[in-house]
Amino acid sequence: MERNDPRARTDAYGSRINRSHSNMLANAMPWASIMVASILPVFPIATALPVVPPLGLLMLLGWRLVRPGLLPVWAGLPLGLIDDLFSGQPFGFAMFVWSLIMLAIEVVEMRLPWRAFWQDWFTAGLLIVGYLFAGWLLSGAQPTIHSLVALVPQLVLTILLFPIAARFVAMLDRFRLTRWRAL
Amino acid sequence: MAPTGSRRSGYSRRAQYNLFTGYVIAGIGALIGAILLALSFFQPQLFGGVRGAAQGGLSPATETAATVRTGSKSVWENISGYYRAGSKNAQLKREMEIARIRLREAEAVKQENVRLKGLLDLHEAETKPVAVARLVGSSASSTRRFAYLGAGSDDGVAVGMPVRSPRGVVGRILEAGSSSSRVLLLTDTESVLPVRRAGDEVVAFAEGRGDGLLRIKLINLGINPLEPGDLFVTSGAGGYYRPGIAVAILTETTDDGGLARIVSDPAAADYVSVEQIYEPEAALGAETPIERELTD
Numbered sequence: 001m002e003r004n005d006p007r008a009r010t011d012a013y014g015s016r017i018n019r020s021h022s023n024m025l026a027n028a029m030p031w032a033s034i035m036v037a038s039i040l041p042v043f044p045i046a047t048a049l050p051v052v053p054p055l056g057l058l059m060l061l062g063w064r065l066v067r068p069g070l071l072p073v074w075a076g077l078p079l080g081l082i083d084d085l086f087s088g089q090p091f092g093f094a095m096f097v098w099s100l101i102m103l104a105i106e107v108v109e110m111r112l113p114w115r116a117f118w119q120d121w122f123t124a125g126l127l128i129v130g131y132l133f134a135g136w137l138l139s140g141a142q143p144t145i146h147s148l149v150a151l152v153p154q155l156v157l158t159i160l161l162f163p164i165a166a167r168f169v170a171m172l173d174r175f176r177l178t179r180w181r182a183l
Numbered sequence: 184m185a186p187t188g189s190r191r192s193g194y195s196r197r198a199q200y201n202l203f204t205g206y207v208i209a210g211i212g213a214l215i216g217a218i219l220l221a222l223s224f225f226q227p228q229l230f231g232g233v234r235g236a237a238q239g240g241l242s243p244a245t246e247t248a249a250t251v252r253t254g255s256k257s258v259w260e261n262i263s264g265y266y267r268a269g270s271k272n273a274q275l276k277r278e279m280e281i282a283r284i285r286l287r288e289a290e291a292v293k294q295e296n297v298r299l300k301g302l303l304d305l306h307e308a309e310t311k312p313v314a315v316a317r318l319v320g321s322s323a324s325s326t327r328r329f330a331y332l333g334a335g336s337d338d339g340v341a342v343g344m345p346v347r348s349p350r351g352v353v354g355r356i357l358e359a360g361s362s363s364s365r366v367l368l369l370t371d372t373e374s375v376l377p378v379r380r381a382g383d384e385v386v387a388f389a390e391g392r393g394d395g396l397l398r399i400k401l402i403n404l405g406i407n408p409l410e411p412g413d414l415f416v417t418s419g420a421g422g423y424y425r426p427g428i429a430v431a432i433l434t435e436t437t438d439d440g441g442l443a444r445i446v447s448d449p450a451a452a453d454y455v456s457v458e459q460i461y462e463p464e465a466a467l468g469a470e471t472p473i474e475r476e477l478t479d
Contacts, residue, residue, distance in 0.1 A: 088325035103209055
């Protein structure tokens with residue numbers, strides 16, 4: 001059979017014979033990718049406007065909406081803790097808002113069990129607006145109209161980036177379930 | 184996307200309890216977050232230690248990225264320097280000659296200044312920077328404008344010290360970890376800096392607006408004497424910053440002052456230096472609430 005078609009015994013995740021997933025990778029991938037995404041906005045130096053999208057939140061929404069059932073409902077607490085260490089918002093902000101976001105998606109999922117991608121994008125867009133607005137309101141500084149206007153580029157960029165984040169999550173998911181381990 | 188079925192627990196007690204516990208923990212998580220958030224509103228420095236340690240743990244990566252950032256920028260400057268190099272060179276030579284003359288004049292003025300201060304019996308020690316380091320990162324996704332500095336309390340950096348680049352003021356140390364510290368940039372909405380117009384004694388406050396501009400608020404209201412293009416320097420009031428460091432250039436006038444752009448963009452600075460607090464006693468006095476008496 002191999003002589004006719006070398007890929008006869010493989011699928012998208014690699015060989016189906018004598019190979020298995022790596023448990024550690026399969027379990028740690030969503031958590032690790034969200035944590036790394038939380039840390040990434042530290043690197044660029046933005047002095048005028050908040051220009052970098054909240055990548056940790058984007059990845060959290062991506063994993064939760066593209067691949068439901070992987071992250072538990074309470075994932076917002078530990079992941080928010082990591083985000084709080086690096087984001088510059090007052091400590092506890094991401095823990096609070098991310099927990100609420102996970103609960104909100106749970107409610108949406110209960111109401112609309114069958115959804116298309118654009119519906120997920122709409123949900124994510126609403127949650128991103130809410131998150132950035134809450135971030136402006138609860139930043140620890142006096143919320144001024146100018147800093148609200150300064151949020152708009154970041155907001156548009158973040159909403160437009162969600163489909164890319166979703167595709168990236170799907171790619172990571174394939175990578176996560178590749179059969180690396182020889183039995 | 185089809186429903187995953189993870190919510191259908193069926194008759195399994197264990198699955199039902201797991202599901203329920205998940206919701207309870209998520210609710211408790213939101214509650215814990217809200218409590219910590221309220222705590223950090225009243226005590227902003229409470230979690231500084233944890234954050235400083237996290238930043239310190241990240242410093243190998245951020246230091247490397249900062250090195251690459253400044254390195255790649257100079258490569259670009261080298262390339263763009265070749266554009267019309269000849270005419271630029273001639274112009275720079277002319278400017279250089281004028282600048283040399285002005286520098287000598289400034290030295291003479293400085294000399295005279297020292298002599299006059301000596302007559303008045305004023306002593307001013309030469310200020311040496313506490314530390315010179317790179318800005319290694321910033322809170323690029325948050326509404327607040329913080330930068331992270333690659334030097335901490337191990338290098339002598341302490342809370343309140345001014346940070347400056349060769350061009351002008353960058354900000355003030357807000358939290359100092361052992362090997363990294365957090366800088367409140369001038370553009371943050373919490374940043375207020377006493378300034379005066381270079382050349383005369385028009386004093387004002389420069390407040391961050393949160394959108395990259397500074398709002399210049401004149402202290403003496405009346406006819407607004409400001410004009411676009413005016414340079415503002417630190418006035419030394421408040422005790423944190425040494426007087427005479429460049430801060431901002433006015434771009435637009437308003438009723439009570441104007442809008443200004445910062446002179447020293449931290450993103451463009453290779454290295455910044457942390458300086459001693461100019462007058463620690465005055466800074467302490469400015470921070471003490473009015474109800475409490477200052478004792479010596």
